[in-house]
Amino acid sequence: MQNLEALTDILAAAHRLGRIVAREAGSTTPVAQWRALSALEENGPLRVGAVAAACGVTQPGMTRLVELMTAESLVEKRPDPTDARAVVIEITDAGRAARRAWIETVREALTPRFAALTDDEWAAIQTTAALLRARTTDYPNGSE
Template identity: 45%
Template sequence: MERAEVVASLILSAHALARIAAQDAGNEAPSAQWRVLSILENSAPVRIGDLARAARTTQPGTTRLVGELERTGLVVRASDPQDSRATLVTITAQGRQALEDWRVELRTTLAPRFADVSDDDWLALERAADLLRTHSTERPTTGDSE
């Protein structure tokens, strides 16, 4: 397998495992919710447009999702002090807890699928996880979008 194929395979497999875990756990929250909360977890307040780009969703879709997340207390919205037409989004403590709970649910649900992995393969998976984390640290930029 070529290098580009390996990375693509890892990404597709990770998405499939996340879907499987959500289905097996009965978690009905949309994956976009977890993606947005994960982006916000390590970011300063983010404008809606920048959040949409980082989450690879439309701005109207992100605005709707952020509204739902705000209603459930997972994020807060505020006007950008530098541009009152723009909206900034920040994760709340409740949002951080929900994200951590979801990650625990993923780990717990997926653990049986990996029960037979050898120590050497675990080391390979740990190394792959470290490499993917290192190469996926892009943060949303602040721009002129809402």
């Protein structure tokens, strides 16, 4: 299963890239926060369970993270329009701004490591990113 090994390698490299960016940026923000803000930005308001599933964390863990993000005005809780007993989490303008700033930080941290790539190497990365994005966006309902 050489093909599956390549996916495992990509996953491991992505985790290393995340650690490199966090270290170079001096960030102590949990990576799940950036994943949560991205999920909310891409999908709109979601229940806590759906955000947790999108981020690969437990629902109790996401509940704690949502409390922290709410206190920082990065997200808001709103009544779920389909179920009065539930709430959905919605990204705020401050959350969008924080996410944009983090993306810029990621770009700045990674640029020196990848500046010498050829056009063909960039094309391979862009193709890989598109393939992965197309096969990893099926989580808005909270299940994977």
